[in-house]
Amino acid sequence: MDALDAPGFTLRQLSYLVCAADEGTIAAAAARLHVSASAISEAISELERELGSQLTVRRRARGLTLTSTGADVVARARDLLASSRELETSLRGAPGELVGPVTIGCYPTLAPTILPPLLAGFGRAHPRVELDIVEATHDRLEGRLESGRIDVAFVYDTLVPGEPRRAKLFALPAHVVVAGDDPLAARGSVRLAELAERDLILLDAPPSSEHTLSLFAAAGVTPRVRHRVQSSEAVRALVGRGLGYGILVQRPANPASYEGYPVAMLEIAPRVPPVGIDVIWPASPEPTARTRALIEFARSLPWPGRP
Structure with a gap:
């Protein structure tokens, strides 16, 4: 076939296949793309006929799975679709201007620290880049980077599904949070053994919960968990009310809870x-120019705890 001849398949067929592979069922892909299930099914069938290979195994009760050939086609299709999107967006702006979307994933407890300076500073420098935010814990990031649904993410340096590329931004040790009127509040530090008989307000979201419990295990202490919550602000709010103490990594400048009750931060002795905070991005395909610019901007900021 001549290099200028168009292939017999279309980008739409490839996009339908990739979406169906990501979602696991034709119905879920149809809901995500706002098209009929029959349209997606027929597009995949036409693609299989054009390529002369079976790409999927479709069972009504078990959804859709890829054959080995299908997995290879999906991987190549991701690159083709990314390149086609870049061709489209590159024509929207002036030469050298960054234009188009970047989807940012961020661990929820990092969002108040990471997102304000990032969105404000990068937004001023590149006003035509559309920044979309997805707050998700590490376990919910699985597959989103590889599928291209998230371009870049900010996470703790613990295990993240897949093998993304990464760069460290800063690192902070965990600290203890107590109520402002707690007798410990006037001290600069506290030993975990001193907290064994006190009530813990546990930030129960992976990997924060695992990290907190590992600190106690290393100190030979079994914490007494009174409440489990899934946001750092909830931890500080309950601590401010005197319902227990908390273990957190992020260090807000505000010395009060959401309700205004004073809290104090103590170092652990x-x-x-320290816990590292990383920026990560997919190993493939290569990040777009605007994603690369956002990564470099994030690495240039004066984060707290940065060496």
Whole structure:
């Protein structure tokens, strides 16, 4: 076939196949793309006929799975679709101007620290880049980077599904949060053993919960968990009310809870290893120019705890 001859398949067929592979069922892909299930099914069938290979196994009760050939086609299709999107967006702006979407994933407890300076500064520098935010814990990031639904993410440096590329932004050790009128509040530090008989308000969202419990395990202490919540602000709010103490990594400048009750931050003695905060992005395909610019901008900011 001549290099200028168009292939017999279309980008739409490829996009339908990729979406169906990501979602696991034709119905879910149809809901995501706002098209009929029959349209997606027929597009995949036409693609299989054109390529002369079976790409999927479709069972009504078990959804859709890829054959080995289908997995290879999906991987190549991701690159083709990314390149076609870049061709489209590159024509919208002046030469050198960054234009188009970047979807940012962020661990929820990092969002108040990471997102304000990032969105404000990068938004001023590149006003035609559309920044979309997805707050998600590490376990919910699985597949989203690889599928291209998230371009870049800000996470703790613990295990993240897949093998993304990464760069460290900063690192902070965990600290103890107590109510402002707690007798410990006037101290600069506290040993975990001193908290064994106190009530813990546990930030129960992976990997924060695992990290907190590992600190106690290393100190030979079994914490007494009174309440489990899924946001750092909820931890600080309950601590401010005097319902227990908390273990957090992020250090808000505001010395009060959401309700205005004073809280105090204490270092853990002996000092515990710091927790790294990383920016990660997919290993493939290559990030767009605007995504690369956002990564470099994030790495240039004066984050707290940065060496």
